[in-house]
Amino acid sequence: MKYRLMDVLACPYDKTFPLRLIVIKRTEHPERQYTWPRKPFCEEYCSYRDLKIKEHPKPDALPCEECHKWEIETGVIYCPTCGRWYPIIEEIPRMLPDELRNEKEELAFLQNIAEDLKKLAPDLADKILYQGKPFALKKP
Numbered sequence: 001m002k003y004r005l006m007d008v009l010a011c012p013y014d015k016t017f018p019l020r021l022i023v024i025k026r027t028e029h030p031e032r033q034y035t036w037p038r039k040p041f042c043e044e045y046c047s048y049r050d051l052k053i054k055e056h057p058k059p060d061a062l063p064c065e066e067c068h069k070w071e072i073e074t075g076v077i078y079c080p081t082c083g084r085w086y087p088i089i090e091e092i093p094r095m096l097p098d099e100l101r102n103e104k105e106e107l108a109f110l111q112n113i114a115e116d117l118k119k120l121a122p123d124l125a126d127k128i129l130y131q132g133k134p135f136a137l138k139k140p
Contacts, residue, residue: 001072001093006047011079012095018045018052022121024088024113025074034065041068074113078124078132085132098134106135 003021010017034041040062045052048067053059075088077095086095087109094101110129114137118125130139 001075001088001091003046003048003067003070003072004042005093006077007042007045009077009093009095011082011084012097013084014079014082016079016081018047020078020080020121020124021047021050021072022076022078022117022124023072023074024076024116024120026070026072029069029071032069034068036064039064076113076117076121076128078128083127083131083133085128101134103135107137110135110137 006018006021009019011019039060040046040053041064042053044054046056046062046067048070049056049062053062056062071091072088073091077086077088077093079085084098086093087106088094089109110132114125114129117128121128129137
């Protein structure tokens with residue numbers, strides 16, 4: 001998944017925008033060149049810098065060339081309003097309705113990323129791991 005996708009994603013349940021992105025693993029692709037005619041590429045929200053474009057004093061100075069070279073392999077997209085979390089697995093964000101989500105697979109995912117999540121997002125780790133919707137781990 002590319003960072004710029006966060007510029008258009010909203011929570012499917014309550015339409016919250018922007019959502020929080022927690023990157024667990026990413027891969028750099030230095031061969032990628034930013035060739036877009038305008039800067040910034042994103043219109044509303046820069047998830048690479050976690051800021052709203054209109055609030056930045058110099059949006060044309062944002063590091064789009066840098067952002068463009070990264071691919072997010074593993075991560076979590078979190079809605080701060082409803083508490084739902086969505087996994088990013090093998091570069092694909094899985095933003096499915098609750099009834100279509102695979103509980104066993106997603107709990108295994110949470111178990112696998114738990115320590116990374118606690119280090120990278122200490123403010124959200126407990127909310128996602130133990131209170132998140134639709135699935136959460138049992139608190140140890």
